[in-house]
Amino acid sequence: MNTDYATQEPPRSAIDVLPGPTVLEFGAPWCGYCQAAQPLLAEALANQPSLRHLKVEDGSGRPLGRSFRVKLWPTLIFLRDGQEVERLVRPANVEAIRRALHSILA
Template sequence: MPMTTEFARTAPPRADIDALQGPTVIEFGTSWCGYCRAAQPLIAEVFQDHADVRHLKIEDGSGRPLGRSFRIKLWPTLIFLDNGVELARVVRPKNISEIRNAFALIDHPVSP
């Protein structure tokens, strides 16, 4: 799965997120957010090594239930899930290592 480049304006229900199987990264933010735009090269670089990880890019804002259910306060916030369970989050990433460390918790090789 390639990295998602556009923020989805509608979000799936939290129950659908909780039911996801395998590794997933949810990125909360907006297209006009300066912090979100600045983080894109870092996020894209790390996703090159994790093409098998599902990436959901969700537009967030006041009154948006999915973001509120994850208690999002700042953008971008990356939520790292494995089988619907949050294992890590990175808020306003400043370097690649923050993102790589979080990916290491969810992107595991499939056993034969």
């Protein structure tokens, strides 16, 4: 699990061609909702070494977040081979994250 938000976002074209399962997390380090979600993410992503986790700092005018229509943080996009399979906005429990993970790992 990545613990720091990347301030340089990858282009959408790079995300769309990622092979395998990926969790794309949008948020900000100062966001209280994002901070509250971190222990849930850590628990859900534990023991998932093959899972790619991209943590991207989002904000007004950031093209990657806008291309995924992100409006609230944190938003978790669950991708398989670059295609969105599930989405969670402000996850409240670890089980919701695990269910979404199952959809891209199965």
